[in-house]
Amino acid sequence: MPEGPEIRRAADRIEKQLTKGIIEDAWFAFDELKDYPPRLIGQQVDKVETRGKAMLVRFSDQHVLYSHNQLYGVWKCHAADKVPVTRRSLRARLVVNGRAASLYSASDISMWPADRLDEHPFLARLGPDLLSQAVGEEHIVQRLMEASFHRRGLGGLLLDQGFVAGLGNYLRSEVLFFAGLSPRLRPCDLSEAGRRRLAHFILSLTWQAYRTAGVTNCPEWIEKAKSMGESRRQWRFSVFERQGLPCHRCAASLEKINVASRRLYFCPQCQSM
Incomplete structure (x- = not known):
C-alpha cells in the first residue's frame, strides 16, 4: 500500500x-x-x-x-x-x-x-500529517512522551496513524535504522537526545521520500549498492527489502522480523538494544 x-x-x-x-x-x-x-x-x-x-x-x-x-x-x-x-x-x-x-x-x-x-x-x-500540515521536530518529540505513546514499542508505534499520519512500513524500517534504534525500544527508554534524533529522522526521511519518489537511502550508499548489482527495489532503501545483504554502515548481515504483523528490516549490530 x-x-x-x-x-x-x-x-x-x-x-x-x-x-x-x-x-x-x-x-x-x-x-x-x-x-x-x-x-x-x-x-x-x-x-x-x-x-x-x-x-x-x-x-x-x-x-x-x-x-x-x-x-x-x-x-x-x-x-x-x-x-x-x-x-x-x-x-x-x-x-x-x-x-x-x-x-x-x-x-x-x-x-x-x-x-x-x-x-x-x-x-x-489521525495524528498530524507530516507533509500537509505544519509539523516540526519539537512537536514530534512532545508526542513521543504523551501518555498514549511513551510506553509503546517503536516497532508498533511508528505504524500507528494516531501518532503521526503518513508513516508506513518501509519508512518505519528506514527511520529506525538511521536513528540507530531497536524496534523493541520505547520512547520512555530513550534519552532526550535519542527522542530528538528519532523525531528528526521521522520528519526528514518522510520529506526525502516525498521529494525523491520513495528513495530514502544516502547517495554514497546508493552508488555502493548499484556497484554490487542491487536492483532499484533494494538500492532505494538503506535496510528495507535488503534482508541478508550487508549493512552499509557496519557490514553486518541485515535481518527481517515481523512486528505488528508487518515485516521490519534492521541491522542487528547498528540497532542493538
Whole structure:
C-alpha cells in the first residue's frame, strides 16, 4: 500500500490538474453522491490535501471530497476525451479545462462540509500529517512522551496513524535504522537526545521520500549498492527489502522480523538494544 509520500505526490498531480479553471463536469458512482455533480459544475478546486493515506479535495463552495485508496484505489490524470485503458472500476471523475482526474477502485469516498471535516471517523483518529500540515521536530518529540505513546514499542508505534499520519512500513524500517534504534525500544527508554534524533529522522526521511519518489537511502550508499548489482527495489532503501545483504554502515548481515504483523528490516549490530 502506498505511504504518505506517495499519496502526497498523487495529490500534487491532481491539484495541478484541477486548480487552474472551473469544474466543467463531475461524476460519482455512489448513490449518496449523485446530487453533487450539478452543484460542483462551475465551482473551483481550491486545494488538494492529504491526511496520511487519505486525500481531501477542497472545493470553492466549502465542500470537501474525502477519499481513501485502501489497497486498490488509484487516481489517474488524463485528457477528458481519452479514457484510461484499465480493468478498474471508475468511482469519481472531475474535469477542468478538458483535463480529468479519475478515481478508480476506491470504495471509501464521501463529501463533507469543510467545517465538519473533523467529525469524519477516520480523520478524527489521525495524528498530524507530516507533509500537509505544519509539523516540526519539537512537536514530534512532545508526542513521543504523551501518555498514549511513551510506553509503546517503536516497532508498533511508528505504524500507528494516531501518532503521526503518513508513516508506513518501509519508512518505519528506514527511520529506525538511521536513528540507530531497536524496534523493541520505547520512547520512555530513550534519552532526550535519542527522542530528538528519532523525531528528526521521522520528519526528514518522510520529506526525502516525498521529494525523491520513495528513495530514502544516502547517495554514497546508493552508488555502493548499484556497484554490487542491487536492483532499484533494494538500492532505494538503506535496510528495507535488503534482508541478508550487508549493512552499509557496519557490514553486518541485515535481518527481517515481523512486528505488528508487518515485516521490519534492521541491522542487528547498528540497532542493538
